[in-house]
Amino acid sequence: xxxxxxxxxxxxxxxxxxxxxxxxxxxxxxxxxxxxxxxxxxxxxxxxxxxxxxxxxxxxxxxxxxxxxxxxxxxxxxxxxxxxxxxxxxxxxxxxxxxxxxxxxxxxxxxxxxxxxxxxxxxxxxxxxxxxxxxxxxxxxxxxxxxxxxxxxxxxxxxxxxxxxxxxxxxxxxxxxxxxxxxxxxxxxxxxxxxxxxxxxxxxxxxxxxxxxxxxxxxxx
Numbered sequence: 001x002x003x004x005x006x007x008x009x010x011x012x013x014x015x016x017x018x019x020x021x022x023x024x025x026x027x028x029x030x031x032x033x034x035x036x037x038x039x040x041x042x043x044x045x046x047x048x049x050x051x052x053x054x055x056x057x058x059x060x061x062x063x064x065x066x067x068x069x070x071x072x073x074x075x076x077x078x079x080x081x082x083x084x085x086x087x088x089x090x091x092x093x094x095x096x097x098x099x100x101x102x103x104x105x106x107x108x109x110x111x112x113x114x115x116x117x118x119x120x121x122x123x124x125x126x127x128x129x130x131x132x133x134x135x136x137x138x139x140x141x142x143x144x145x146x147x148x149x150x151x152x153x154x155x156x157x158x159x160x161x162x163x164x165x166x167x168x169x170x171x172x173x174x175x176x177x178x179x180x181x182x183x184x185x186x187x188x189x190x191x192x193x194x195x196x197x198x199x200x201x202x203x204x205x206x207x208x209x210x211x212x213x214x215x216x217x218x219x220x221x
Contacts, residue, residue: 004081013058027053038172048162048176057173060128065109065116065215066167071098074117075137088138090156097197098136102204108129109208114216122167130163140196141183159183180207 035041040052077089090098110129111118115117119126136158157180164174182203 025051027055029055031053036175039174040175049178051174051176053174054172058092059127059215062125063116064119064123064126065110066119066122066128067110067112068125068128068130070099070103070106071132072102072136073134074133077137086139086154088140088142090136090138091142094196098200100200101197102133102179105201105204106211109205110215113212116215122123124168126167128164128165128167128170132161133145134159134161155182162211 019130025045026044028044033041036052040054043051043053072095074090074095075087077087087152106129110116114128122128124142136156138156138192140156159177162176163172169193180203
């Protein structure tokens with residue numbers, strides 16, 4: 001059994017780029033569908049790889065958004081990395097920079113919303129955005145003396161998890177998850193810390209802008 005999603009949840013299923021319009025997002029319900037532990041059901045034809053939503057939930061009544069500080073979880077890579085797979089642990093000295101870039105990008109993007117006002121306090125008309133990056137791994141080899149210039153086709157990857165909650169009850173209304181890679185704007189890029197930070201900033205800004213645009217779309221439909 002499937003049902004059309006309330007308009008307030010359509011933004012989770014409308015993250016698409018060009019081409020023909022996607023199929024309308026539909027929620028799978030019924031006795032043969034297993035909900036999540038918190039009562040969310042899977043949504044098909046969604047822009048993210050995985051989407052779940054609460055039946056009957058709507059977001060259009062919210063006019064403010066409270067952004068919780070994202071959480072970050074890094075993959076532990078044994079030794080100096082796995083050269084055959086090109087995976088390396090994110091150095092401690094670069095984690096603070098990475099986390100600051102992601103948080104600033106989200107906040108700057110959402111602050112430009114035409115309809116949602118940023119707030120620091122929960123309220124009956126306030127939506128809570130909770131985000132996390134899991135299994136973060138670098139594709140950039142660690143800096144070593146006499147290595148010379150190193151070129152890479154990917155900077156790194158992580159699993160993004162996004163939750164929209166009612167800020168007062170903390171009830172989860174929708175959840176989306178997707179594994180994403182950060183690729184340089186050119187096919188190959190010198191793997192310096194400056195270049196890596198620049199590419200992460202671009203990727204985080206694009207994701208934040210996409211989220212903002214879809215939230216604004218709730219008030220235009």
